Amino acid sequence: MMLFSESLKKNQDFRVVYRKGKSMANRLLVMYVLENHTEQNRLGISVSKKVGNSVVRHHLTRLIRESYRLHEASFRQGLDIVVVARSAAKAAGYHEINSALLHLARLHCIKKKRESE
Numbered sequence: 001m002m003l004f005s006e007s008l009k010k011n012q013d014f015r016v017v018y019r020k021g022k023s024m025a026n027r028l029l030v031m032y033v034l035e036n037h038t039e040q041n042r043l044g045i046s047v048s049k050k051v052g053n054s055v056v057r058h059h060l061t062r063l064i065r066e067s068y069r070l071h072e073a074s075f076r077q078g079l080d081i082v083v084v085a086r087s088a089a090k091a092a093g094y095h096e097i098n099s100a101l102l103h104l105a106r107l108h109c110i111k112k113k114r115e116s117e
Contacts, residue, residue, distance in 0.1 A: 004072055008044030008080060017044065017082045024107040028092050029064070030084040031104040041075060043068055044082040052090045060085045060097070067098040076110045 008014060021034035036042060045064050047057040064083050068075075075081075083104075089097065105111040 004075075004077065005041040005043050005068075008042040008082065013042070013080070014044055014046065014082055017080045021080065021082070022108065024104050025086075026100050026103055028086055028089040028097060028100040029104060030086065031101075031108060032082040032084070033108045033110055034080045036078055036080045038078055041072070041077060042080045044080070045085075046082060047085040047089075051085055051087050056090050057085075060089055063092075063094050063097045064101065067094070067101045070098075071102065071105075071111075074112050075105060076112060079110060081110070 008017070017032045017034045021032040023030055023032045025031070043065070045061050047060050049057070051057060051060065064085065068081075068083075083101065089100075092100070102111065
């Protein structure tokens with residue numbers, strides 16, 4: 001259960017973030033970020049069928065969500081964040097996904113200055 005965040009669920013919400021948000025990418029993930037002018041973050045995770053079957057997709061979704069959950073206190077508030085897994089991510093373990101997520105957060109400057117990583 002995420003303390004400060006909720007999930008982004010509606011297709012329309014995803015589309016707004018894709019259209020208006022800023023995107024940054026690395027080898028494993030793409031992250032779109034858009035201000036939502038509320039007190040909390042909304043996290044959306046997208047893993048396409050190109051990445052793998054449903055077992056692979058759900059596994060990646062859980063890794064990304066868990067990585068975000070453990071670090072959510074160090075993210076700025078008031079953001080819609082959509083994380084898209086790339087094909088290369090299917091071979092990655094938790095630690096690689098975790099460092100890819102934190103790397104993108106730093107690129108977007110949405111991570112508060114080092115509390116503890």
